Amino acid sequence: MLIGRVDTDAGTLTVRLDDDGEFVPMEDPYAAFAAGRAAQDVGDAVQGTLVAPAMPTVIVGIAQNGPAHASPVQAWLKSPRTVIGPSAHVALRRDAGTTVAEAEVAVVIGRDTTGLTAENAHEYVLGLTAVNDLSSPDRTASDPRNFESKAGVGYTPLGPVIDTAVSIDDDLAMALVVDGVRVAETSAGRLPSGIRGALAYVARWLPLGPGDVVMTGAPFSAAPVAPGAVVDVVVGRMTLRTLTS
Structure with missing residues (x-):
């Protein structure tokens, strides 16, 4: 099933x-x-515009889960107020150096994670979606805690839908497309720390609940983007577009 949220005349x-x-x-x-x-x-088909498919209370990013990172799984927090939906517009910061788009699999939690382990993690996951974890990596020189580097209005495009038919064990194809050019192509199977282990690590320290999101990392799926770029994050059968200025 593909689950989304839409803005309609009725809300x-x-x-x-x-x-x-x-x-x-x-x-x-x-x-x-x-x-x-x-x-x-609960009703007949409606007309509307897709918005972010989840409204998380908590967004967790899995740290150092890309190329050349051999350290154990770690995590950091990103503000849910940075979430925007598919085909939304984000103004890239001019005061934070280079902006990097990161194509990632986002796990949408389905219920309270008390009792979650690596073995049973799938029992707590509603589905998967795509996320563009926009970042300002130049800021890490003075901000190792990722606050500045991961902040920015609209810096967490999410969507377009939640795919409940895919599994956290699937080696989902992933790609990052900038202005129509495929600049990165990879898969979820190239994450150094697997999704099950990442979820178990997070749940050990922080309770998550319905609609919360865990961004699993960028396995060779990041590239710099300039203002004006059209950025597509492809995860499985989903494509998340972000318009920038």
Whole structure:
């Protein structure tokens, strides 16, 4: 199932995308997930615009989970106020050096993570989506805690939908496309720290809940971007577009 959120004349609704790409309103998918069943439709197809498919209370980034990083899994926090949806616009900071786009798999948590281990992590995951973890790496020279380097209005494009049919064990194809040019091509299987272990590490220290997001790292999927670039993050069958200025 592909789960999204759309802005409509009646407000923001949770929907599934049917085979024709129409938006069908559905009940709360997190409540259904916690009850161990599929969410049910609650109305006919509607017209609307996709927004971020989750509104996390907590966003966790997995640190040093890219090329040439051999250290144990670590994590950091990013503000949920930086989340924007698909095809949204973000003004890149001019005061923070180079901006880098990072194509990543984002795990959307389905229920309270008490009891989550590496072995049972899949039981706590609603689905996966794409995220563009926009960053300002030049700031790490004076800000090793990632606060400045990961801050910025709209610096966490998320979406376009949550894919519940894929698994945290799938070697999902990933790509970063800038202005139509495929500048990076990789897969989730190239993450030095696997998704199961990353989730178990996070849950050991920090409780997560429905709608929270764990960004799993950029395995050879990052590239600098300039203002005006159109950036596409491809994760499995999802493509997340970000417009910049």
